[in-house]
Amino acid sequence: MSDDTTTLLINGLNGEGPGDIVGAVANEANVPPDALGAIDLDDGTATVDVHGGVADRIVEALDGGRVGTSTVSIARLDAETKSARAYADRLTDLVEMEREVEVDTVDGFQGREKEVVLVSLVRSNDRAEIGFLDEPRRFNVAVTRARRKAVVVGDADTVSEGDVFDRLIQYAGTEGRIVRFRGCFPLPTGLRTLPS
Numbered sequence: 458m459s460d461d462t463t464t465l466l467i468n469g470l471n472g473e474g475p476g477d478i479v480g481a482v483a484n485e486a487n488v489p490p491d492a493l494g495a496i497d498l499d500d501g502t503a504t505v506d507v508h509g510g511v512a513d514r515i516v517e518a519l520d521g522g523r524v525g526t527s528t529v530s531i532a533r534l535d536a537e538t539k540s541a542r543a544y545a546d547r548l549t550d551l552v553e554m555e556r557e558v559e560v561d562t563v564d565g566f567q568g569r570e571k572e573v574v575l576v577s578l579v580r581s582n583d584r585a586e587i588g589f590l591d592e593p594r595r596f597n598v599a600v601t602r603a604r605r606k607a608v609v610v611g612d613a614d615t616v617s618e619g620d621v622f623d624r625l626i627q628y629a630g631t632e633g634r635i636v637r638f639r640g641c642f643p644l645p646t647g648l649r650t651l652p653s
């Protein structure tokens with residue numbers, strides 16, 4: 458967008474499209490269609506890029522006026538508002554993505570596949586005791602549910618005591634990728650680790 462471009466927000470549309478907006482701007486504000494740039498529609502709202510310093514004329518002519526059969530409100534979008542809308546759009550995308558995320562136990566995924574599987578290993582201790590994680594069949598079920606990518610998060614020093622995990626760490630080191638974090642998540646002041 459160039460320096461002489463202003464973005465307008467039009468609310469209250471009820472099925473009208475870009476042609477209706479261009480027509481209203483041309484007829485009601487007496488602004489040529491080539492003064493309009495991108496028009497993005499989303500559920501009764503439109504953002505319209507306006508070139509050549511005619512934004513005030515459009516706002517004055519159309520705020521409270523009609524676009525198609527709808528009475529609309531129209532206002533300039535300042536930089537802060539644009540930033541807030543972009544942030545809200547990103548949050549909306551995250552919410553949509555979250556609806557597709559499924560959290561369950563290993564047993565809950567048996568017999569099914571997902572595009573990406575994140576396996577969280579819950580053991581971390583100085584004695585390298587892995588407890589129930591030392592069941593290769595269950596771990597096999599967990600990592601083989603992934604169609605495209607399996608991500609395993611855990612304390613490598615603890616879980617490598619189990620044969621299956623030691624082999625996984627070796628495999629990831631040669632065929633995949635290992636990302637190590639050491640001491641990057643300190644406990645808040647006043648908290649202590651619980652005995653295992």
